[in-house]
Amino acid sequence: MTRFSFEIDATDGKARTGKITMQRGEIRTPAFMPVGTAATVKAMKVEDVRRTGADIILGNTYHLMLRPGAERMARLGGLHAFMGWDRPILTDSGGYQVMSLSDLRKITEEGVTFASHLDGSRHMISPERSMEIQRLLGSDIVMAFDECPRADQPREVIARSMEMSMRWARRSRAGFDSGEDHAARAALFGIQQGALDERLRAESASALTEIGFDGYAIGGLAVGEGQEAMFACLDFAPGQLPANAPRYLMGVGKPDDLVGAVERGVDMFDCVLPTRSGRNGQGFTWAGPVNIRNARHAEDTGPLDPECACPVCAKYSRAYLHHLHRAGEMLGAMLLTEHNLSFYQQLMAGMRAAIAEARFAAFAATFRAKYGVKE
Numbered sequence: 001m002t003r004f005s006f007e008i009d010a011t012d013g014k015a016r017t018g019k020i021t022m023q024r025g026e027i028r029t030p031a032f033m034p035v036g037t038a039a040t041v042k043a044m045k046v047e048d049v050r051r052t053g054a055d056i057i058l059g060n061t062y063h064l065m066l067r068p069g070a071e072r073m074a075r076l077g078g079l080h081a082f083m084g085w086d087r088p089i090l091t092d093s094g095g096y097q098v099m100s101l102s103d104l105r106k107i108t109e110e111g112v113t114f115a116s117h118l119d120g121s122r123h124m125i126s127p128e129r130s131m132e133i134q135r136l137l138g139s140d141i142v143m144a145f146d147e148c149p150r151a152d153q154p155r156e157v158i159a160r161s162m163e164m165s166m167r168w169a170r171r172s173r174a175g176f177d178s179g180e181d182h183a184a185r186a187a188l189f190g191i192q193q194g195a196l197d198e199r200l201r202a203e204s205a206s207a208l209t210e211i212g213f214d215g216y217a218i219g220g221l222a223v224g225e226g227q228e229a230m231f232a233c234l235d236f237a238p239g240q241l242p243a244n245a246p247r248y249l250m251g252v253g254k255p256d257d258l259v260g261a262v263e264r265g266v267d268m269f270d271c272v273l274p275t276r277s278g279r280n281g282q283g284f285t286w287a288g289p290v291n292i293r294n295a296r297h298a299e300d301t302g303p304l305d306p307e308c309a310c311p312v313c314a315k316y317s318r319a320y321l322h323h324l325h326r327a328g329e330m331l332g333a334m335l336l337t338e339h340n341l342s343f344y345q346q347l348m349a350g351m352r353a354a355i356a357e358a359r360f361a362a363f364a365a366t367f368r369a370k371y372g373v374k375e
Contacts, residue, residue, distance in 0.1 A: 004187040004214050006246050010356045014238070014265040017355040020215075020246060022140055023185050024080075025087045027055040029246065030262045030351055032344045033090060033270040038063050039083045042275045043330075043337040046085045052310070052338065053345030056088040056141075058270045061133050062097035066116050066123070070136040078138030090141035090270070092250070093130045093172075093191075096148045096219075107147065109164065127168045131175035135182040143217065144172035144190045151195040151225045162193040162200050166207040173211050187214035189248060192241060195220050196233050205240035215246040218266070222251040231260050238265035255284055255347055256371055259364050262351050274344050278337030281325045285343065288371050290318075292336065297322040310342035 001023045008018040020027040034041045034049055037060040041049050049057065059079055064070065076082050079089055095112070104115035111126030125133075130145040146165040149158055169190050176188045190213035194200030208216060218237050221230050230252075238247045248268035249261050258269055274284065281293040285305035290297075292304070300318035312321075312335045324332030347367075354363035 003185055006215070006244070008244075010358075012355045012358050012360040013263070015262050015351070015355045015360045016265060016267060017352045018267070020088075022088050022187065024140055025055065027088060027268075028348075028352060029267040030258075030348055030355075031055060031268050032258065032348050033058045033268065034341055034344075035060070035270055035272045035275065036083065036085075036089075037272070038067070039079060041341075043279060043334045044275070044341065046083060048338060049085075049341065050087070052341040053349060054341065056090060057085060059089050059091045059137060059139065060097065061091050061094035061130060061137070061143075062125075064091075064137060065094065065125075065133050066118055070133040074136040074138075078136075080138055088140040089138075090189075091134045091137055091139035091143065093143040093145040094125050094133065095130070095146050096251075109167070111145070111168075112147075127171035128175040131172055131179065135176075135179045135186075138182075140186055141215070142176055142186055142188045144169045144188065144213070146191045146193060146219060148193070148220050148223070149195070151220060151223055151229075153195070155197060155200075158193075158195045158197060159200055162204050165191065165193045166204060169208060169213075170211050173213070189213055189215040189217050189246075191217040191219040191250070192237065193220050196225060196229055198233075198236050201233070201237050202240050205237075209242055213245070215248060215268075216241040217248040217250050219250050221249065222253050222257075222271075227254075227257060227260070230257070231264070234261055234264040234266065255344070256368065258344075258347065259351065259367055262355075263360070263364055274340035275337050278340045279333040281332070281336065282340075283321070283336050283343075284340050286367075286370050292318065292321045292332075293325050294322075304336075304339055305343070308339065308343060309346065310339050312336075312339040312342070 002021045005021045008016050010017050018029050034054050034057050036057045106113045113124045127145040134142045145168050147161045149161045177183050190208035192204045194204045246267045249266045252269050253271050283290045283304050286307045297318040303313040305313050354360040
């Protein structure tokens with residue numbers, strides 16, 4: 001069976017559509033990966049996640065290594081068996097959460113020592129340990145270990161961090177390859193760093209390409225720099241990476257972020273936004289975001305989005321969703337999360353079809369005109 005392959009079926013400008021083939025299934029690109037941080041996509045059963053159209057989900061190395069633990073996960077048959085998801089899973093390296101969640105951390109050339117946000121216990125993640133944890137989890141797409149500094153740091157700080165991440169990328173490659181059974185069926189992605197600096201991004205891309213990876217992620221964006229700055233970086237960053245490999249923009253984003261990034265040549269995305277927003281009463285629609293808690297929805301018998309094909313919009317009214325969220329009923333979070341994930345997958349399917357039919361510019365223009373409508 002195929003370990004990993006990426007095929008581009010059509011292009012339209014910089015936008016690409018195609019598929020990744022792995023032993024656990026095919027991933028249609030552009031692809032959006034729902035985030036399953038702690039072995040669950042919050043408020044969703046895995047069979048319902050699949051029914052939204054998702055081909056792959058993301059698991060979180062940092063959280064899973066702390067609870068229930070990577071070694072325990074392996075004894076229980078791996079992440080797929082544990083959560084009942086039989087399709088591909090991408091796991092992040094743990095680096096971002098170590099940097100963002102732990103106030104007590106020490107970064108050295110060896111790796112990062114940090115305190116757990118759960119109980120304060122001390123842990124160490126190195127490139128080699130990150131590869132081991134992801135192997136124990138049974139990840140299909142493994143991410144190289146990297147450091148993700150804030151984009152507003154001085155250039156010399158960004159440069160030193162990027163250079164260390166590239167050394168860690170080489171160690172990640174060696175550590176991944178040493179797990180022969182895992183490497184025979186999984187893939188390894190490198191992560192481009194360099195913040196918003198075109199020259200540093202080019203140096204990072206060159207170093208990653210020399211090492212050689214199955215796919216390449218664009219890291220260090222969606223960390224507060226704003227959409228305009230992110231798009232300015234994406235005007236050059238994807239093109240610095242190999243054209244024959246998937247390009248994955250980490251941690252992005254809002255629906256209009258996805259359209260703009262696909263327009264610039266990105267193939268894969270993940271973000272907690274559709275699930276987190278669903279729990280907090282925000283629904284995404286073709287006419288823009290909706291705050292279902294607003295009083296104006298209290299007697300609205302229409303669907304959340306009349307253009308949406310999901311089961312929630314087919315059966316439940318805005319008035320009912322409004323009631324559930326105002327009453328604090330957990331079903332409200334479940335239904336709005338299901339809708340949001342369905343909407344994201346409908347958006348990705350629409351972009352794939354538009355690229356295949358060479359009408360992506362028109363699709364993007366129509367989307368922006370409608371999505372900009374304010375509630």
